[in-house]
Amino acid sequence: MTTWIDIGTLADIPQRGARTVQIAGEKEIAVFRTSDDKVFALVNECPHKKGPLSQGIVHGHSVACPLHNWNIALKTGEAQGNDEGCTPAIAVKEEGGRILIARPTALKAAA
Amino acid sequence: MDFQNNAGPGAANEEEIFVPSEDVREHLVVVGNGMAGCRAVEELLARDAGRYRVTIFGAEPYVNYNRIMLSPVLAGEKSFDDIVINNREWYLDNNIELIAGDPVTAIDRAAKTVTSESGRTVGYDKLLIATGSDPFIIPVPGKDLPGVISFRDMKDVDTMLEAAGKGGNAVVIGGGLLGLEAAHGLTLRGMKVTVIHLMDTLMERQLDEAAGWLLKSALEGRGQTILTGANTEAIYGDGKVEGVRLKDGREIPASLVVMAVGIRPSTALAREAGLEVNRGIKVDDHMVTSDPDILAVGECVEHDGNVYGLVAPLWDMCRSLADGLTDQHTGYKGSVTSTKLKVAGLDVFSAGDFSGGDGCEDIVLRDASRGVYKRVIVKDDRIIGAVLYGDTADGGWYFDLLKKGEDVSGIRDLLIFGQAFASGGGALDPKAAVAALSDDAEICGCNGVSKGQVVACIEAGNCSLDAVRGSCKASASCGQCTGLVENLLALTLGDDVASGPKTMCKCTSFTHDDVRREIVAQNMRSIPEVMQLLHWSTPDGCSSCRPALNYYLLCALPGEYQDDQQSRFVNERMHANIQKDGTYSVVPRMWGGLTNPRELRAIADVVEKYDAPMVKVTGGQRLDIFGIKKEDLPAVWADLNAAGMVSGHAYGKSLRTVKTCVGSEWCRFGTQDSTGLGVKIERMTWGSWMPHKFKIAASGCPRNCAEATIKDFGVVCVDSGYELHVGGNGGIHVRATDLLCKVATEQEALDYCAAFIQLYREEARYLERTAPWIERVGVEYVKQRIVEDEAGREALRSRFLYSQSFSQDDPWAERAAGRHAELHQHLEPIAIAAE
Numbered sequence: 001m002t003t004w005i006d007i008g009t010l011a012d013i014p015q016r017g018a019r020t021v022q023i024a025g026e027k028e029i030a031v032f033r034t035s036d037d038k039v040f041a042l043v044n045e046c047p048h049k050k051g052p053l054s055q056g057i058v059h060g061h062s063v064a065c066p067l068h069n070w071n072i073a074l075k076t077g078e079a080q081g082n083d084e085g086c087t088p089a090i091a092v093k094e095e096g097g098r099i100l101i102a103r104p105t106a107l108k109a110a111a
Numbered sequence: 112m113d114f115q116n117n118a119g120p121g122a123a124n125e126e127e128i129f130v131p132s133e134d135v136r137e138h139l140v141v142v143g144n145g146m147a148g149c150r151a152v153e154e155l156l157a158r159d160a161g162r163y164r165v166t167i168f169g170a171e172p173y174v175n176y177n178r179i180m181l182s183p184v185l186a187g188e189k190s191f192d193d194i195v196i197n198n199r200e201w202y203l204d205n206n207i208e209l210i211a212g213d214p215v216t217a218i219d220r221a222a223k224t225v226t227s228e229s230g231r232t233v234g235y236d237k238l239l240i241a242t243g244s245d246p247f248i249i250p251v252p253g254k255d256l257p258g259v260i261s262f263r264d265m266k267d268v269d270t271m272l273e274a275a276g277k278g279g280n281a282v283v284i285g286g287g288l289l290g291l292e293a294a295h296g297l298t299l300r301g302m303k304v305t306v307i308h309l310m311d312t313l314m315e316r317q318l319d320e321a322a323g324w325l326l327k328s329a330l331e332g333r334g335q336t337i338l339t340g341a342n343t344e345a346i347y348g349d350g351k352v353e354g355v356r357l358k359d360g361r362e363i364p365a366s367l368v369v370m371a372v373g374i375r376p377s378t379a380l381a382r383e384a385g386l387e388v389n390r391g392i393k394v395d396d397h398m399v400t401s402d403p404d405i406l407a408v409g410e411c412v413e414h415d416g417n418v419y420g421l422v423a424p425l426w427d428m429c430r431s432l433a434d435g436l437t438d439q440h441t442g443y444k445g446s447v448t449s450t451k452l453k454v455a456g457l458d459v460f461s462a463g464d465f466s467g468g469d470g471c472e473d474i475v476l477r478d479a480s481r482g483v484y485k486r487v488i489v490k491d492d493r494i495i496g497a498v499l500y501g502d503t504a505d506g507g508w509y510f511d512l513l514k515k516g517e518d519v520s521g522i523r524d525l526l527i528f529g530q531a532f533a534s535g536g537g538a539l540d541p542k543a544a545v546a547a548l549s550d551d552a553e554i555c556g557c558n559g560v561s562k563g564q565v566v567a568c569i570e571a572g573n574c575s576l577d578a579v580r581g582s583c584k585a586s587a588s589c590g591q592c593t594g595l596v597e598n599l600l601a602l603t604l605g606d607d608v609a610s611g612p613k614t615m616c617k618c619t620s621f622t623h624d625d626v627r628r629e630i631v632a633q634n635m636r637s638i639p640e641v642m643q644l645l646h647w648s649t650p651d652g653c654s655s656c657r658p659a660l661n662y663y664l665l666c667a668l669p670g671e672y673q674d675d676q677q678s679r680f681v682n683e684r685m686h687a688n689i690q691k692d693g694t695y696s697v698v699p700r701m702w703g704g705l706t707n708p709r710e711l712r713a714i715a716d717v718v719e720k721y722d723a724p725m726v727k728v729t730g731g732q733r734l735d736i737f738g739i740k741k742e743d744l745p746a747v748w749a750d751l752n753a754a755g756m757v758s759g760h761a762y763g764k765s766l767r768t769v770k771t772c773v774g775s776e777w778c779r780f781g782t783q784d785s786t787g788l789g790v791k792i793e794r795m796t797w798g799s800w801m802p803h804k805f806k807i808a809a810s811g812c813p814r815n816c817a818e819a820t821i822k823d824f825g826v827v828c829v830d831s832g833y834e835l836h837v838g839g840n841g842g843i844h845v846r847a848t849d850l851l852c853k854v855a856t857e858q859e860a861l862d863y864c865a866a867f868i869q870l871y872r873e874e875a876r877y878l879e880r881t882a883p884w885i886e887r888v889g890v891e892y893v894k895q896r897i898v899e900d901e902a903g904r905e906a907l908r909s910r911f912l913y914s915q916s917f918s919q920d921d922p923w924a925e926r927a928a929g930r931h932a933e934l935h936q937h938l939e940p941i942a943i944a945a946e
Contacts, residue, residue, distance in 0.1 A: 006941040014933065016651060016677040021938045031938065035651040052693040055681040055741075057654040064654030066681035066689055071654070082577045084193075100943060 002091070003103035007031060010039065010099060018054040018063070020044055021101070029090060029101065030054035032074050034061055040074035041092045041101045047072070047085025136164045139436075140225055140235035142215045142380065144169025146178055147409025147425045148241030149197055154433035156205055162437060165207045166233060168225070171264055172212030174198055178264070179422060179557070185268050185296030218384035220402055237436065240381055240392060240400070240407040244374035244420065249284070253346030259368045262293045267369075274367040275300035282306075282355045282365040284343055286313040290371035291326075291454050294335055297367070305336040305363050307343055307355065309372075314454070317461045321477075322484050322500040329457055329482065338363075376411045376418055391418045396442035397435035398428055408432050414445060421448050426559045449510040449556060460506035463496035463513050464488065471495065476527045485527055492520040504544070505529035507595070511552040545598040554599070555585040555592045565596060569603040576600065616655035618647050623876040627663050636668065638675055652678075659877035662764065665800055666872050669914035676931070682762035685934065686922045687744055688735075695744060696737045698761035699751045700797060703771045703789035703809075704732030713754030717747050731768030731806065733759055741935050748923035757921035760797065764878070766868075767806050769793035770818065774811030774828070783828035785811035788857055792826075792864055798918040799868065799911070802875040802884075807864070820848045823881040824867055826860055829853075833860040837867055837893065838885035846882040849890040852898045866897050866904040869911035 005023065013019050013033040021029045021041075030044035030053050038061065044054050051067030062071045062080060071080040077087035091102035139155075141148045144167050152165055169175075173191075180194035202209045213227045218238065226232045246261030248254055260270050271293070274281065278301055283294040286308030294304045306313075312323035313330075327337050342358040346368055354364040376391035387393045387401035391413030398406045398414075408428045410420055419425065424446035431443035449462030465488050476485040481501060487509060488496035493516050497509040508530040512519060519526055525533040530544050548554075550563035560583050568583035579596055580587040586596045615623050626645060635641045638660045642652060652660065657678035664672045682688050687695035699714065714734055718726050725737040739747055748758075761767060771789030775781035789809040796807065808819040809826040818841070819825025825836040825848050832855040836848030851867070854860055870893065875884040885893060897904050926935075 004943045006943050007938045012933070012938060014677060019933065019938045021940050023940055028937075049691065050693075051691075052689075055685070055689060055693075057657060057680070058677065059651055059653045059657065060649055067691065069654060082575055103942075 004093070004100040005103055006098050006100055008099055009097055010037060010094075013039065013099075016058045018056075018058065020052075020054045023103065026103075028052075028054075030063075031092070031099065031101065032058055032063060034058060034074065038074075039092050039094070039099055041090040042072070042074065042077050043088045043090070045087055046070055047077075047079055047087050048083065053087065134164045136162065137236040138234065139163040139165050139237045139239060140233055141165065141167040141239045141241060142225065143167075143239075143241030143243060143409070143411075144171070144173075144175055144209065144211060145241060145243050145409070146175070146196070146422065147243065147429060148239065149175040150426060151239060151241060151408050151429040151432050152205075152207065153197075154429045155436055158433050158437040158439075160205070163237070165205070166235075167202075167207060167209050168213065168215045168227060169209065169211040170214035171266070173265060174202070174209070174211070176265070181262070181265070181268050182292035182296060184265075185262075185271055185293065186299050187296075191265065215380060218380060218405075220384055220405070223404065236404065238405045239432075240405065240411060241409045242377040242380060242411045244410040245377045246370065247373040247375050248370055249343065249372055251343055251345050253348060253352065254370070256346055256348050256352045256368075257350070258348070258352035258366060259346055259370065262289050262369050262371045263374075271297060271367065271369065272300065275302050277366065278302060279366045280305070280364050281367040281369065282363050283369045283371060284355070285369075285371035285373070286310070286337065286339065287316070287371065287373065288314060288454060290369070291330065293369045293371055294330070295333075295454070295456070297369075298333060298335055302367070303334070303336075305338065305365070306330070307341045307357070307363070308337070308339045309342055311340045313337065313339065314459070317498075318459065318500070319465055319486065319498050321486070322459065322461075322498050325482060325484055325500050326454065326457060326459065374410065374420055376413070378411060381405075381407065381411070389413050396431065396444070397440055398432040398443065399435070406432060406436075414443060417445060419446065419448070422557045423448060423559050426557070430559075447514055449506065449513075458499070458501060458503040460499040460503035461497065462506070462510045463494070465496035465498050474523070474527045487526055489519065489523070489526075492518050492523075494519055494526075507552060507554070507592075508544070508548065511549065514553075545595055546602055554595050555587075557592075558584040558587060560585040562599065565599050566603050569600055574600070574604060615659065616653055618642075618649040618652050618656050619645060621645055623659065626660070627876075630660075630663050631667055636664070636672065638664065638678060662800060662802065662877050666914075669910075670917040683764070685741065685744065686748075686758055686762060686926060687739065688762045690737065692738075694738045694740055696735050696761075697739050697744070697747055697751075698729065698733050698735045698759035699756035700759040700793075701733050701756075702793050703769055703786055705771075705786070705790065706734075709754050710756055713751055713756065717750050720750070721747055729761070729768075731761075732770050733761065733768055735761065742937070745927050745929070745932070745935055749927035752921070752924050752927055757797075758923045763800065764803050765798070765800050765805065766793070766796040767804050769796070770806070770808040770822070772809075772811050772816035774809075778811055780814060781811035781828070782830045783811060783833065783857070785809040785817070785826070785828050788826060788828075788833075788860060789817075791857070791861060795861060795865060795912075795915070796868060798920070799872070799915055800918065801868070801872055802877050803880045805868065805871070805881070821845065822848065823871075824864055826864075831855070833857070835860060835863050835867075838881045838890065840880055840882035842880075844882070846886075849885060849893075851890075851894060862908050863897060863904070865911040866907040867893070869907040869914075870896055872911070872914075873907075 007021050015033055016035050018030045018032045028044040030042050032040045044052050046053055046065040048070045049067055051065040053063050055066040056063040061074045064071050070083045073080055077089040079085040093100050174195055175197040177194045177196050183189040213229045215225045216228050217226045224232050224234045246263045260267050275297055281297045281302040281304050283290045283306045286306050294306045298304045312320050313326050331337055344358045345356045347354055347356055352368050354362050356362045378388045378392050381392040382388045392400055392407040392411055394400055394407050394412045394414055398408050400407050409425050427446050428443050431441055434441040470490050472489045474487045483501035486498045494513045499506050522533040548562050552562045554560055554562050554565050564583050565585045568579055573579045573582045579585055586593045614620050615626055641660050661675050661678040676684050687697050721743050723736045723738045727735045729735050769789045769792050771786045774785035775783055805823045807824045808817040808822045810817040810819045811828050815827055819827050820836050821839040821841040827834040832853055834853050835851045837851045839848035840846045871881055
């Protein structure tokens with residue numbers, strides 16, 4: 001069972017940028033919008049030193065962490081290139097123009 | 112952190128490991144699943160993978176992990192998964208039966224079996240004892256109290272993390288490497304740490320007194336209390352540890368006591384089995400004990416009277432052991448050890464004998480302000496020892512000379528300055544230093560990999576750091592030699608890289624200079640247009656090229672180009688400096704470093720109102736307010752704006768600060784109004800975007816209190832006018848400025864400054880400071896453009912001022928007024944029903 005949370009519309013997120021969502025009791029989530037208007041969500045922590053990924057430069061389907069420039073795949077949360085580590089990815093879907101993200105605990109329990 | 116859970120996927124479960132039941136091969140049983148035991152098996156597999164059926168017993172319930180790296184786990188820099196050497200797949204792939212969490216308790220040599228704690232009895236043909244060492248527990252009252260631990264395994268780390276979670280005081284007994292690493296980790300985890308060391312010098316086995324003192328001072332600077340010459344009398348507490356009492360009566364309260372006073376070879380099992388044991392289990396050159404079917408390797412053995420506690424000798428032993436087990440006896444000849452360590456992030460190196468004595472001569476270099484100490488001990492024209500603190504780059508070179516016993520009389524004058532100088536180059540190019548190393552020079556001390564082996568490994572197709580680590584193991588243990596390996600990669604693969612000029616990034620085959628020239632030539636006006644016309648290979652660039660393109664367009668099209676916020680690094684997008692915890696620091700502009708009561712009050716009010724945990728005076732004479740949340744930034748800026756302050760651009764590739772001294776207005780030596788000039792320069796240059804950060808200073812006399820000769824642009828006032836200096840840098844590579852020229856009037860100083868900045872803006876590559884730029888183009892070129900070409904100078908100056916007419920709007924004011932509010936606010940979640 002997944003709880004879906006409505007976090008707004010595509011227009012609320014800057015293209016090639018991100019916004020953050022805080023859900024009580026959860027780690028902060030970063031919601032990204034790429035240049036081709038895909039939306040991805042990750043826990044807002046780089047696997048390296050917990051840098052806030054929401055503040056990084058979004059390019060292609062990756063984000064460069066603002067602290068040490070690790071590149072993280074938006075889809076999987078995995079560090080790219082020679083860096084190793086993974087940030088939890090959160091399911092996202094669009095319904096009637098609204099962006100919904102899966103509540104992360106539900107995701108954890110399901111995994 | 113709960114490592115037990117983290118270890119979940121890696122934790123071993125012997126039930127699931129497949130072993131061929133009718134395996135008729137000789138059975139090798141390994142007691143000890145640590146670094147030596149597993150490495151011995153790895154070496155064996157590399158020689159003859161099918162020769163033995165292998166069973167490994169481990170006392171800890173984990174797969175094989177890198178014990179050296181427990182310190183970074185404690186410090187929070189690595190997770191358990193990061194330090195696993197061989198995961199479960201390795202055991203499965205190699206048909207190794209792993210019995211983890213069940214230590215062997217007895218050896219029956221007559222029956223050739225071992226029995227484990229759980230009662231399991233397994234027969235062997237060959238037995239390998241790799242039990243490592245046990246932490247030495249000093250026999251003081253209270254040593255068994257809960258909360259008194261050692262620092263040896265994952266369980267100890269878990270205990271320390273749990274204690275650190277509650278905060279409070281910790282005492283570490285033992286100021287050796289392990290103790291200092293424990294103290295460092297616990298300090299980082301928020302505990303107040305006292306280190307008690309019996310000897311007068313920290314790490315006295317690796318460091319001499321001077322280096323030990325530097326280390327102690329550095330650690331004290333980080334808030335640790337270091338008590339040397341301190342003898343523990345008792346650990347006290349009622350039911351659990353409450354503190355440590357010293358022989359002199361002092362009591363130090365603590366909720367956690369870590370005993371790290373040393374290790375002892377773990378020999379009990381061997382002793383009870385009747386093997387010959389002295390300090391360690393006695394072995395011959397092939398690591399065979401007094402029983403020809405029982406071998407031993409690692410920290411638990413004694414070879415030729417020596418017991419080793421470092422990792423490099425272990426690897427040497429493992430090689431000889433595997434050679435012997437596969438009938439190609441080479442024999443272990445003992446190891447000469449060097450120690451190159453990072454203790455709590457501080458670089459320390461020692462090798463050989465540094466105790467001094469007859470005929471020993473010391474060559475010493477001290478640089479107190481850099482915290483560098485180097486001592487090389489020479490006897491009969493040969494290096495016999497070395498101690499380095501703060502700068503250990505030449506450690507490998509000294510060690511190489513030491514091991515080879517080379518005659519150093521010819522380079523003695525320059526020896527202490529390191530390899531680059533002594534080999535005549537004088538340049539501190541790390542690549543040249545690596546290139547100059549001989550093929551058998553050791554690169555990775557942990558894994559005993561020489562330069563020749565690393566190069567062969569790269570030439571065999573391992574073209575990345577990870578590939579090298581995976582293949583020849585260089586830099587795969589403690590990581591100290593990563594820089595050397597990277598330089599070897601660059602050297603070995605250099606021809607491929609150097610075959611064409613360096614491109615801007617992987618998204619394009621053009622160089623910075625090409626892109627810039629084409630932007631102007633083709634009058635390109637946006638990032639997508641540049642990417643389209645220059646055939647970018649990625650849809651929207653990367654974090655390297657986008658900020659560069661944004662800058663080049665901004666510089667080429669002042670007043671026309673629409674700045675792309677999403678191509679700005681976070682600091683320039685947020686107009687504040689991101690810190691490691693994701694908060695920001697805010698620096699308001701203080702013109703020329705001057706301030707007044709109103710500004711100071713406003714800053715003080717902001718610090719209190721937003722609970723800023725720290726406010727600091729910067730090197731550029733400003734006040735830096737730390738710990739501001741992104742949500743609070745607009746309100747902070749509004750408050751600072753209200754007191755008349757604007758953005759200080761401490762975050763930007765832009766004019767940072769103009770540092771001044773008090774000049775002729777106050778100073779008895781001042782020759783000109785350097786303060787007033789500094790303010791004027793800052794008013795003229797603030798807000799300009801540049802290829803990189805740009806610092807200016809104006810000093811009122813040649814005493815140069817504003818340190819103008821390490822700035823991008825510096826003015827030194829003299830009686831007859833103004834000396835203009837360019838291209839200085841006080842960063843990683845300190846570079847004093849080049850003198851551009853001398854001018855007579857303040858207005859000329861301003862005009863030359865504007866022209867110089869514009870030349871830099873138009874011609875330097877993005878992220879190139881003035882120092883490397885000037886070294887690249889030559890100061891003569893800059894003089895020609897700025898000093899000799901008067902019309903050109905005037906054109907540059909007016910282009911700069913024109914560009915400035917668009918860039919001197921305070922970015923904070925518009926944010927405080929609500930622009931880009933989305934950058935500072937979270938999205939509001941609305942919960943929807945579950946499905």
